[in-house]
Amino acid sequence: MAPYQLLIIGGGLSGIAAGIRAARFGLKTLILEQHNLPGGLNSYYVRQGRLLETGLHAMTNCAAPGDKHAPLNRLFRQLHLSRKQFDLHEQMGSEIRFAGRSLLFTNDPAVLEAEIAREFPDAVDRFRRLKKILAAYDPFALVPWRSTRRFLAEQLRQPLLEDMLLLPLMVYGNAEEQDMDLGQFVIMFRAVFEEGFFRPAATIREFLDLLVRQYRDFGGELRYRSPVAAIMVKDGRATGVRLENGEVVRAEMVLSTAGIPETMRLSGWQGEQDRYLGRMSFMETISLVPRSQAPLLTQDRTIVFYHNGPRLQYQRPEDYLDTSWGVICFPEHFRGLPPAELLQIRVTNAACYPKWKGLSAEAYGLVKQQWTKAATSASEEIIGNYQPSIVYQDSFTPVTIERFTRKAQGAVYGSGVKIKAGTTPWPNLFLAGTDQGYLGIVGAMLSGITIVNQHILR
């Protein structure tokens, strides 16, 4: 008999959440993580004695403890964690800024509606009608792909408003270029504009510690620095994995959170790997600035989504980076956080994986430096100057993301084509995480939970 009932490839949020479910109900479970830390895309690293997060800007789906149907609270129940004891900090307020036009939003949906009435008085009635349609829409029904662009064009008849609403929802949860599936749009609209942004107290490390502790308390095992070299298959079934050091670990079932292309490669799954290569990746630049010298404008903003140009082009750029649109996040600007001496300013822009991948080791550092400067300068156009005050700065590129997370081509939202059922050609090998369908931190965890509930606990 195999030593494990369930083997999970990847100790990111979907893998740990899946592990908690399986271990909670008595399955002997092992998580294999290649890195020496948990979290996957949402991990952390330490530079100059300071912890820096890799993915987390904000969590979506903010909800008060009493609302049992809220995705966040369902998530806590499924993981058997106390929602009442979980301390969260809501956003102050965020802004969508397009060449002179601006929309503010907070976790009170009335604010966005009032902002649209102010900025687009002719379109606000159509926006109100749109909200009613979205409220009645079931985004989890299995229906064919439907164009959000076309739907919004018909409903709003206001291209600028359409782009302004789409930017935050795409950049925080769309693997496709230019358009998105209407179901995914509805999920993101609720997650961002109706429920809103928050952060857990402290950092992603404490949140990951909480999850890993829960997993281990239920008897789950977790091994770091254990990269998987192959998923072993025999007689039409997965039998376990072989690690890069040659060690073989056998299991009755395998759950891969490494994404479809990587799972194909590991298992020898014959299919159109290219079809599942996501194209949206990003470069992120983190700058540390003393609070007293931070740009004034930013003091009550949590996240600024900006765009300069005619229509929003949510796509892989041809150049290394597209600084014409992006996200500027202030992770210290959530309500009730203790004041920090140094503020982080995180700037995120779409990046072109093949360009970064094609660089030689010598050229990479220089090019990264150039584009870090370009990204910082572009953000200064929006929030004001801060470059002279920067005491520390670091960037990561699509290549960094791929190296640490194994997300093919650094595509943080994975494949544009999802396998929602989480199944593979082998009856005991399953997929969870980004390429199964739910995105973001809350989404990733719900993905792990859903797949274990559907396929592994039954």
Next chain:
Amino acid sequence: MTRDEIKDVILEIIADIDEEADFASLDADAPLRDQLDLDSMDFLDIVMELRKRYKLQIPEEEYPQLATLTSCVNYLEPKLKNV
């Protein structure tokens, strides 16, 4: 287990699943899900917990028999008589 013991086990399992669960006005003959505002994922947890504790395999087609507290007790009584 007696009927009362089974009832207590069910309530204990639900309280463990949902820290907000309020049994003060629970009607034993009305659907648990509606009264306690449980969703299908929570309901699955009740089944899983019974399986873990008592090695009970409850097939999906028999889930409706767990709808109310009374029907749970009726359904589980013969299965747990030697526990």
